[in-house]
Amino acid sequence: MAEFNNNFLKKIFNLEYQDHHALIYENKYYTYKQLRENTLDKIEILKSNANSKLIVIIGDYDCDSVALLLACIELNKIAIPLIDEKEIDNKLKEINCDILFKYGQISFNNQQNDLGQHRIIEKLISQNKAGLILFSSGSTGKPKVIVHDLQRMLNFYIDKKYKYINILLFLMFDHIGGLNTLLNCLSMNACGIAVKDRKNVNLLAKSIEKYKISLLPASPSLLNLFLISNMAEQYDLSSLRLVTYGTEKMPETLLEKLKIAFPKVKFLQTFGTSEIGITQTKSYKDFIKLENVDYKIIDNELFIKSNTQSLGYLNADNSVFDNEGYFRTGDLVEVTHENGEEYIKIIGRNKEMINIGGEKVLPQEVEGVILQIPFIQDCLVYSQKNPITGQAVCAKIVLKQEKILSPLELKKQIRLFCKDKLANYKIPIKIEIVERLEFSERFKKIRKY
Incomplete structure (x- = not known):
């Protein structure tokens, strides 16, 4: 078995679990052994283009796209995961990528803009560090280009215990929550299941039934559609044990309905942004305790500093990070205390x-x-x-x-x-x-x- 230098790859390609399924994408099964072999193939392709540093991966949770992401980690490349959607051309104009990978096809970028590389990118390259570039949703304007030290993010998953469960990969491949689910899944040697049409609630519910999925990361909007469409009556969703939700505020009335519809399921609110990564939380009623991060609240607005936060924006003002390194999240919160611990409740977004x-x-x-x-x-x-x-x-x-x-x-x-x-x-x-x-x-x- 070929050696990997990166500790995260050493962990996920543990010989003991190579026959376990790693991914099921569009009903195609891939074992950890197959994912490992695909990753080694992608490593050789990237090695043959050693001067290429920024790798755009236009894909999804298919084996090729995930393998290329892992190859970027091993070779300390800067990975830019994207989904194929209408904004993709505008996003590509924001970065000087070297290699463009799209559903198995690799091409080289010969039309780079004349802006050169940003100092943040140059620093990552000079330090020979794996990087990750994400785009904000762009809901209030032009999407921001966010740069992460990927190895620093991966340190969060190294100590995860092995737990072979089936997890739905619902959040997008280019989304911090989606990548967090994928990396969590691989670090536990669990199996990640995804379908391409993730707006199709019938298809999602059918996948939960078929693959006995026990962990569902979702948005409140999706969970509401599950209720509205009576998915629990049409499909056997009894395998579900944990539903994590985030990305938007969960209405209290909706959460109450969900707990009635799924009495055996634990619902856990998560918190994270593309700028700071995903934060561990502990629940108390409809409040959460943010763990393993520093935070402060100014005029009811939440500011966070974490070990997994980004290095900054490439195309926007970085003043959202204050002089102490805290990121201004834009989330408005209420505070309560229980047993000497502080809990917060997200009540909305400042911009809304x-x-x-x-x-x-x-x-x-x-x-x-x-x-x-x-x-x-x-x-x-x-x-x-x-x-x-x-x-x-x-x-x-x-x-x-x-x-x-x-x-x-x-x-x-x-x-x-x-x-x-x-x-x-x-x-x-x-x-x-x-x-x-x-x-x-x-x-x-x-x-x-």
Whole structure:
């Protein structure tokens, strides 16, 4: 067996577990032995192009894409995982990559821009360190290019205990949460299962049933769709033992419904951003305790400093990192204490705050109240310009199938329900009934209208 220099690769390619399945992608099975052999092949390809440092991997959780990511780790290359979507050309213009890998085909970039390499990239290369470049979602503008010291991130997984379970790889290949799930999975010699169409809840539920998946990392929006679509009644989801959720706020009413629908499942809130990585958490009611990080709260906004945080942006102002190295997350929090420990609750995003003539409104607070109305299946609260107050609170509403109401009738019922639960300025003045809400590629509600 060929030697790997990187400790993470030595761990995951332990001889004892080589016959275990490592990946199942689109119903194709790959053992750790097959993944190892594929990784060795990719290492030889990269070695033949030794001067290439930045490797773009356009793919998914298929064996080739994962193997190339591992090869980049072994050879201290800078990996840039991307999914094939409409923004990909704009993303490629932001970086001077050397090799472009797309679903098994490798090409060389002969059209690099004339900007040279950023000092952060030059430093990683000069130190011969493995790197990782991620892009932010771009929900509020141009996606930011975020650079990580990949080896520093991998140190988090080295001491993971082996546990052969089946895990759904739901979050995207180019997403910090998705990569965290993949690296966790490999470090435990578990099996990661993925389908290409991850917006298809029937396909996801079918995979949970077929492969007896016990760990599901998801977004609240996906979990709500599971409830709305009655997936627990159509498929056998009894193998599920742990559901981790993050990426957006979980409405308390939704969490209560999920616990009733899946009584044997433990629900654990995770926390992380592309800039700081994924943070370990401990739950207390609907609060979490952030572990293994330093944090501070200024004007109710969370600032975090972690061992896995990024080296900075390539194409944006790095002032979001303060002089002490804390990253300004943009998350607004409440604080409570239990048994001498501090817990926080994410109540919304600063950038999503609606300003009604100086009064502040968090969309998630309004959604949490509206979702208590029995005949409402889902909702999205957002802002719209208003000539008098500057902004106005609006809502898109998905009704349960059996309920038929006109927008005017619905508006009256929502106002009546909310009047003793919300301040008047927080109650939506515009209501639109829709068949379904729109979700981003990362399965978060799209608030940009």
